[in-house]
Amino acid sequence: MLVLALDTATPVVTAGLVSLADSPRALAVRAHDGRRHGELLMPAVRALCAETGRTLSEVGAVVVGVGPGPFTGLRVGIASAAALGHALGVAVHGVCSHDALALAAAGIDEPGAEHPQGGPGNLLVVTDARRREVYWAAYDPAARRLSGPAVEPPERLADRLGELAIGTVVGDPAFADRLGVAITGPAAPTPAGLAGVAAAALRAGREPEPLEPLYLRRPDAVEPTGRKRVTA
Structure with a gap:
């Protein structure tokens, strides 16, 4: 099975095509550090197809990191994965990015x-x-x-x-x-790691759970409690 793996839970925009034949093996990877998730994600997907000579129609499933992560980055990855899954008619599995x-x-x-x-x-x-x-x-x-x-x-x-x-x-x-400790790499999820988390479900053909982002915080925006006067 060919898996498209995406993650935008960290400042790194990660995309990869992964073969799930035996163990998850990345065929091509794009990882851009720059917090420009909306600008970089889909061009990265197109670049993966060009590099591997594959088309999106060959993708059998999409795996996306659902966080934890900031709201803006997460919604780019999750919305893109959901749209691609719907267009391709394939399952979209959300996994914890950590x-x-x-x-x-x-x-x-x-x-x-x-x-x-x-x-x-x-x-x-x-x-x-x-x-x-x-x-x-x-x-x-x-x-x-x-x-x-x-x-x-x-x-x-x-x-x-x-x-x-x-x-x-x-x-x-x-x-x-x-x-107070040393922190080593990796600093962001890898496509093979994303596919590996979902591998058992993918091989068993299990229906994915609903895509639920792990924001872990309440939203900053609050509903106004009353109307403001606009005249003196």
Whole structure:
């Protein structure tokens, strides 16, 4: 099966064509760092097709990261994935973007795979939530999620690293000082990681769950409580 994998939950716009023949294998990848999700995503998809000589009509499923992430970036990726799935008549599977990051960091194809290549202890994934906070989730060495995703200041999370038995931290390196630990790559989900999270469901032909973005925050906008006078 040919899978189109998309993610816009981080500042990196990620798109890839992934073969799911045996284990998820990326045929082509586009990753642009620039926060211009709306401008970069669909040109990246077209570039993938040109590079591989494939057409979108060959895509058997779409996998999209649903966060956690900021509202503007997430809605670009999720809306694009939903539109492509509808146009192509294929299923669209939403996956936690941090799950895909954990898979790539652990060096395995699917959650729970044997002989993970990660370091000792559990794995922590952190990404930028803005407002001086991080999105985070904790995983065992086989990339099975143990806790999260959640959002909070990195200083508060730092107090629980021992409790979570964290051995390796991956994601946004900008938070290394505030967490008091080294943060290694990858900083964004990989297409193979996104497809790997959904691989079991794709192979079984399961119906996808509704696409629900993981904002983890209430919206900033609020309904006005009364009318403002416009005359003196």
